[in-house]
Amino acid sequence: MQVLEPRTALLSNFEVSTLLSELQKEHNDAASPQHSSDNLRFIQTQTLNYLNDTHLPTTRQSELGISNLLAQLQPFPTLTRAEKLMIVNLAPKTIVELYVIVEELEDRLSQEDIDAIISIVHTTLNDPAADAPVLNGTSQNDADQPLFEDDDEEDAKYEMQVAEQEELENADVGEEEGRAIDEVDE
Structure with missing residues (x-):
């Protein structure tokens, strides 16, 4: 798996696990030591350990x-x-x-x-x-695609529908509050 354009798609836990496994393998197979931060290696290792824990479905996917x-x-x-x-x-x-x-x-x-x-x-x-x-018709040739x-x-369409629904609900509440205020004033 290769990241072609960073931040263009969401990654599942399975994809993150696969990517970190490949990075770890490349790091272990490298003849010369790479210049990577110890903190970065620690984070990668801990993340991989977490994602490969048996309580997560990632291991069965x-x-x-x-x-x-x-x-x-x-x-x-x-x-x-x-x-x-x-x-x-x-x-x-x-x-x-x-x-x-x-x-x-x-x-x-x-x-x-x-x-x-x-x-x-x-x-x-x-x-x-x-x-x-x-x-x-999805094939395995799409393996490098997110x-x-x-x-x-x-997502925008769904969020618009939710916003319209909330607007309608708020409008209804506003009218009822207005009537209640008018009744109290009388």
């Missing part, structure tokens, strides 16, 4: 499994890019865990959608047999 998950989450347009990233990183197994990840879950998704997402996560990220063929493309338009 694969690039193919993540690609399959993202392809299968396409029918859920209300999920933002950040929420999809958190689903990959946390691999929720229960509805309660999904509530923590997806804002206003009940308002945005039906019970069938919620159950489908939990099932998709289970079959693509938690199952060792997740290395099934990739859906929607798994999370920049969907600013999608």
Whole structure:
């Protein structure tokens, strides 16, 4: 994995773990010592140790499994890019865990959608047999592409909808407060 343009896409824990593993391998394989800070090496090592701990789903994930998950989450347009990233990183197994990840879950998704997402996560990220063929024509030739493309338009659209909803709610509250004040003045 190679970082072509820094800060152009979000990285999942799996991608960070892979990148740090490759950097560590390159550092260990280098014939001459590289001029890297001891603090930087310490941070890289500790981060890698954390990401490879068995309590995180990162150890059970694969690039193919993540690609399959993202392809299968396409029918859920209300999920933002950040929420999809958190689903990959946390691999929720229960509805309660999904509530923590997806804002206003009940308002945005039906019970069938919620159950489908939990099932998709289970079959693509938690199952060792997740290395099934990739859906929607995504191939392994895209290995150097970030798994999370920049969907600013999608996120902006969702944020506009949330802002409009809040504006409507605030307008309703304002009218009620105005009526209450008028009644007190009389």
